Every structure is written in structure tokens, then in C-alpha cells.
Amino acid sequence: MVQNFSPVADTWLRLFLIGGLSLAGGSMIAVIGFARSAYMTDTDTRPHQPVPFSHRHHAGELGIDCRYCHSNVETGPQAGLPPTETCMTCHSQIWTNATMLEPVRKSLAMNTPIEWTRVAKLPDYVFFRHDIHIAKGVGCESCHGRIDQMALTYRAKAFTMQFCIDCHRDPGPHLRPQDHITDMAWQPSPRARKEGEEIAAHEGIRFGELTHCYVCHR
Structure with a gap:
């Protein structure tokens, strides 16, 4: 051969x-x-804002509750951005001539909203409501990270489908008592799963149904 x-x-x-x-x-x-890189998920990116607002100063050092500025977070699908009048509640008394706050004063004088650049944004094809998550025991920090430590706001966690599915598949350990919803420093106890399951039972969360496609895509 x-x-x-x-x-x-x-x-x-x-x-x-x-x-x-x-x-x-x-x-x-x-x-x-x-x-999954920061470039594609927009994590750790600090976009330019008309005013260099510091969550670290307002939420962290001054202890202002998230709901004071994001007043729709418990009642609507979007957390909402504060109107200029909310900013001027304090800044009509303090830092009244600060150069960095000129856009705020101009916004009030001209009765036009400040055009903030959105940081936490989901695709249009994703159905999401803040009020539902808040009501069921999902804290702000769970999705937004330690925003009270951010001098300039950035997206701390990648809002990928996997990120949402992981929580929807096993929500128990991620739930917290209502009085700690906006507590950025809250730490779960060793009984986090048991306590979370009790919260889920009380709130009527239906395990096994949260991963159905229609929950997030309608």
C-alpha cells in the first residue's frame, strides 16, 4: 500500500x-x-453633568434620604429626578453664590428643568418598575451600589440580563426590611435567606414565576 x-x-x-x-x-x-467589560456595560463611567452633584456629600455626609430627591421611587415606575425647587430648598440659603450652582439658579429663574445625563438606564425593551421592587424589599444599594460614597455618580453594577435573572431566580437573600430600603450600609444577618423568605411570603412573591420572559419583556 x-x-x-x-x-x-x-x-x-x-x-x-x-x-x-x-x-x-x-x-x-x-x-x-x-x-461584560466596563466599556460595554457603562460601569465605572462618570458622565458629564451640568452640575457636579455629589451623592457622597448629600446622601453620605448629610444623610439625606434617597426619597427626598427621588420622590417617585415608591409610587411609580421611575425614581424620578428632583425638580429645581427641591435643590433650592437648601441652596436658596447656603452656597447661594457658588459658581458651580449657577445652572441651578438659572434653571429656577427661567423655569426650565436641568438636563441631567442618565446614569442608570435600562434598554427600552425591558419592563421595570421601581415601586414594585421597593415594595417587595429590594434596597437601593442592591442595584445602585454604595451611591452614598460616590463623589460623582456612576453605574456600579452592570444591568445585564444575568444580573436580573440571578436575583429573580433566588430573591430571598436579596430582600431587606422596609426600614432599611434606603440604608446603604445595611448588612444582611446570618439568617438572611430565612428572613428574606419570610419577607417574600408576606409580600406574596411567587417563587418560580419571576424568571418567566413576560416578567421583564412585555
Whole structure:
């Protein structure tokens, strides 16, 4: 029998197959890594704002409750942005001539809203309501991170589908008492799962149904 290929050819074929599989696997890992990178998820990015508002100062140092400015968070789908009148409740008395607050004073004088750049934004095809999550025991920090420590606001957590599914699949450990909803420093107890399940039972959360497609896509 005539041998058409030398033994070296078999070695090259093996190397070619191994190299091809390695390239395909590496490319897949690279694509997944890029999709989850800060560049694609907009995490740790501080967009330009008309006023350099500091949550660290207002929420952290002064202890202003989230709901004072985001007044719709318990009653509507969006948390809402504070009207200029809310800002001027304090700043008509303090820092009245600060240069950085000129856009705020101009907004009040001209009766036009400040055009803030949205930081926490979901795609239009995602159905989400703040009031439902707040009512069921999901704290602000669970999705927004330690915003009370942010000098300039950024997205601390990637709002990927996996991020939402992980919580919807097992919400118990993520739930907290209502009096700690806006408490950024709250830490779950060793009985977090048990306590969360009790909250879920009280609020009528239906385990097993939260991962259905229609929950987030309607």
C-alpha cells in the first residue's frame, strides 16, 4: 500500500486542529469578556453633568434620604429626578453664590428643568418598575451600589440580563426590611435567606414565576 502522506503531515494536521480549536475558544472568551467589560456595560463611567452633584456629600455626609430627591421611587415606575425647587430648598440659603450652582439658579429663574445625563438606564425593551421592587424589599444599594460614597455618580453594577435573572431566580437573600430600603450600609444577618423568605411570603412573591420572559419583556 502506497503512503500518500508523510508522518510529519499527520503532526501538522493535529497542530492545525488544536490551533483552530484554541483560536475559536479564545475568540469566544474574548467576545464574552468584551460584552461584560466596563466599556460595554457603562460601569465605572462618570458622565458629564451640568452640575457636579455629589451623592457622597448629600446622601453620605448629610444623610439625606434617597426619597427626598427621588420622590417617585415608591409610587411609580421611575425614581424620578428632583425638580429645581427641591435643590433650592437648601441652596436658596447656603452656597447661594457658588459658581458651580449657577445652572441651578438659572434653571429656577427661567423655569426650565436641568438636563441631567442618565446614569442608570435600562434598554427600552425591558419592563421595570421601581415601586414594585421597593415594595417587595429590594434596597437601593442592591442595584445602585454604595451611591452614598460616590463623589460623582456612576453605574456600579452592570444591568445585564444575568444580573436580573440571578436575583429573580433566588430573591430571598436579596430582600431587606422596609426600614432599611434606603440604608446603604445595611448588612444582611446570618439568617438572611430565612428572613428574606419570610419577607417574600408576606409580600406574596411567587417563587418560580419571576424568571418567566413576560416578567421583564412585555
